[in-house]
Amino acid sequence: MTAPLLRIRDLAVSFATYGGVLQALDGVSFDVDKGRVVALVGESGCGKSATALSILRLLASPPARLVRGEIRFEGRDLLHLSEREMRGVRGARIGMVFQDPMTALNPVYTVGFQLIEAIRLHRKFTRKEAREQAIAGLAKVGFPEPAARIDSYPHELSGGMRQRVLIAIALACSPTLLIADEPTTALDATIQAQILELLQKLRVDLGMSLLLIAHDLGVVASIADEVVVLYAGVVMERGPTASLLSAPAHPYTRALLRSIPPSGPTAFRTRETKGRSLPTIEGTLPDLRSPPPGCRFQARCPDVVDRCTTDAVPLTSRSGGGAVRCFLAEVAEAAEPAATTDVA
Template sequence: MSLLRVENLRTYFDTRSGVMKAVDGVDLDVREGKTLGVVGESGSGKSVTALSIMRLIERPGRILPGSHIYFEGKDLAAVSERELEAVRGNRISMVFQEPMTSLNPVHTVGNQIIEGIRLHRRTSARQARERAIELLELVGIPSPERRVDAFPHQMSGGMRQRVMIAMALACEPKLLIADEPTTALDVTIQAQILELLRQLRDRLAMAVILITHDLGVVAEMCDDVAVMYAGEVVERGSVDAIFRSPQHPYTEALLRSIPLLGMTQDEPLNVIPGVVPSALHWPGGCRFAARCSYAFQHCHRQPPALVATRSGFAACWLRGNATERSQRGAATDA
């Protein structure tokens, strides 16, 4: 049963040097109570996808008509701003990358959580405050009765990220979008925050979209995974299947590039040569072709579509062609 289904999401930015196609036809599927990991390099469109789901794209960005974001029976791409405001922070919440700057410096953390509660629930100021203290306790902040009146600058990065999570959980959302929630934190704190997210997810039975560039985190935390490259999903499916047998060369290369514990300095790290192409001029065929070690002529000419594979879906001519060829082969044989 899917909670959120994104179809053909396209988010473009009109810049002086042209139209930047940051997200260009993304399909995603988040199952109720499950965690979807979205992985990809910087500039692959992960964060823009997340912001687009909540329609938080500001000028000069725009979500193109024909994009669909189905959530609880509504197409969020088509509803009014007012309806969206009722969904944001209530049914879908978001935790951002930068805890240092994502909290408002002039309001106490308590008031920022209370605002989130009172925007969606009819409660008295005192009830909301008690709920805020409860939430701070839930995310593991010591002496929450005291911390509720603290300002963000009086807290460490890890504490602030906990506050952000408390704020996101204020109205017990069905879906939590966490956009690289640990990137800006120390390694030990990273593990704590991820563990916290995992506990809360299980306790509150919410679905999570976890955006990360860390495949290790995906393996630990997620049920499903979508691999993004150059504004597109190139492969998606269950974590188990895709980690066992990646169907897209990009996924395969990503998995190979993870440094392993026990590697010596003599062993070269596996890197993917080249860089992500510019969102202003995506290449014509498969966007990964220029960096792909399996690329053949056809890859540069025509973009592959997502097709069903053994592990889920992948957009690669090796897979698409394989099925086509075998079908054709079967036909000539007959």
């Protein structure tokens, strides 16, 4: 098997805060293969964005500090590149779409200017050539009348259009990996459907890999091949989307899935069935300045046993592909022989 496009191993990042050192990521490992869509899911504060920003080395240091780990992309360890080499990766090889299309664009420049800027940073094009490229790029992301509207300012565009511009900028230099941080969260339902369809199409057309950061498991289900579930800076479970969502092995994944209001034509509640309440996850994230020994989910876990509060839990491979970090799931899998730790 060929090496994955992006390979993250044992990534640990801490932040210095006034209250002490906060362990934001603690031993995160996963791969993104060529042409695949991998989704990072979890609640806010669990380390999704910290992972994405670490890949691009965009975390300000200090307060952020790389404790240990390796991020191998196209054969190079990104964590040991010089800032100058890194600039050749950012934008050129790895594109990034930020969460909020309302604030990610500069309001005082036209979208054309910002798109051309991105193109000319990495390629030796004349202004005219770059402009043609920019128009072609906008057309590719389904921006209507790109030649006429390339000189619009961000405030003249709707949220969906701005998100298309951001995707066009991220794709300007045909990156092999696109990182999208909550690309549809700020958008309306029908526009969200359009953007998801676009990402799906681009991935097929361009053979690009996608690292998607999302908290909406519905979005994840509709586009991702694999899912990585993060909790308090630790990978709790990962695996192929279909099996992970249909048969989650970790109590946290199960709790997350249960707390989503059911949908579908039979999900509505009549007056009679009201009063049945939605399952919730009680409690809050552990204090990452002094995480508890053992499992980080212990305080909120419905199935917690004594061992969970004392022993470090290894990430154990599952027979159906994927891996889970839970003693109870480990017992369930014990019949299967392959039980390697950490590196799948």
